[in-house]
Amino acid sequence: MSWRKEHGRAERGYHHGNLKEALLQAALGLIAEKGAAGFTFADAARMAGVSAAAPYRHFRDRDELLSSIAQRGFEQFEARLSAAWDDGRPDTVTAFERVGKAYLAFAREEPAFYNAMFESGVPVDANAALQAASERAFNIIRGAAERLAALTPPGTPRPPAMMMALHIWSMSHGVASLFSRGDAARRKLPMSPDELLEAEVLIYLRGLGFPIDRRPATKGAEPPPVPPEALSGSGVPPGGPWGKPK
Amino acid sequence: MSWRKEHGRAERGYHHGNLKEALLQAALGLIAEKGAAGFTFADAARMAGVSAAAPYRHFRDRDELLSSIAQRGFEQFEARLSAAWDDGRPDTVTAFERVGKAYLAFAREEPAFYNAMFESGVPVDANAALQAASERAFNIIRGAAERLAALTPPGTPRPPAMMMALHIWSMSHGVASLFSRGDAARRKLPMSPDELLEAEVLIYLRGLGFPIDRRPATKGAEPPPVPPEALSGSGVPPGGPWGKPK
DNA sequence: AGCTCATGTGAACGACCTTTACATGAGCCG
């Protein structure tokens, strides 16, 4: 119901009334289906019920539509990461973990946005607004990293928050991009992408000196339940210390 | 000099003599320039000096050419990773680090291959040969991870090598894809992608219990030189404990 | 010499991107 500013009339005359928005939505659907590469400007126009030339009244060209979507994607991305972070409640580590999961969840649930943002070939600096939106999203991760860095146990050196943030981002993007979407997800894994990323981040944090519970690893506490080569094959093990987090 | 099987003659008559190879080379160049998305079948044909229909004698369609390049890319990738690993010499950790660097080097030095392999939209399972090549490359990382896992210090649980390999891969791909190539490289960083990845892997390995030198982090050894918030800004610091490895 | 089959050509189709000249009608001004 976003036609014709007011009336809910489905008919439309010469003027569409809300073409720009309709095109964005149509494109989003098409990208979700066929990827940013397979998406065509003409299809979006057809789907909105207008001629192939109409979109040019709202976007300079196909790339501008794409980067508009990428920008919108970064905005929603920021919102979701921000909600997941929830200002570090109830505790910093828990909230940090939640951000990682939110990252993957976004990649999985919003494939069209993720595609436009990271895989469409649209350069981040194509547009000042796009770049700004991208930076705002990254700043959520960075802010979280800053809070976490401030918590490094006494005796351990404090890592630069910026570096931590970049590390977390690369892990998340790496997992999402290799294992968590579309065709890439066809690679067979011994564990889910979520579990994979969670374990990765936890090990990383422990490497920074954070006392991550599961697995003492500090003192000589002998290997608990034991998960030696469990995951070496490609069968999915039931749980195990490196397996299911909960 | 790969024309006309024998004669070095540059003229060519009706038959090209080595069109398949010429098309692969042309495509490689075009992808390096304009990305897999921007590369066109017709351009490759033109560059090889044949009509637009000729390529169809050697490739079912554009996608098959692309996946051929991806496959070839995985083969070269495997070779480079394998050389970098060098069967774990002189010591496992050093060799492992070298593999990470080789990963980034490949992404940087062979953008066309990397693009075709990971960013062209070609699904890994498009082709049995492609999938096999991809697995062989990954197996280098996995083999290295296995050797490393076997080295976990006594008292620490041994992580599943498969998981380690996937973690390392995701870090490498994440860094390469976000910071180490083309337009993505335009994101400004406080350190080079190589340094970023090296630090990431080292911290990760320490999290697994490996006694990584730089930075004791185990006992109460007080914070050495100190690098507190050095990298918080975006200026490039000269070195610092998290900075230059050497 | 002649045959055959892999390899290359030209022309043609439909789809796409983009531009240009023209049509429509919503909103405003008098």
Add this chain to the structure above:
DNA sequence: CGGCTCATGTAAAGGTCGTTCACATGAGCT
């Protein structure tokens, strides 16, 4: 209410692609 104007849409056309098909060429074998 009447008419102007300008944002918004249309039709048509040019250029490029991917792909197919009938046909041409000539390399290698018999």
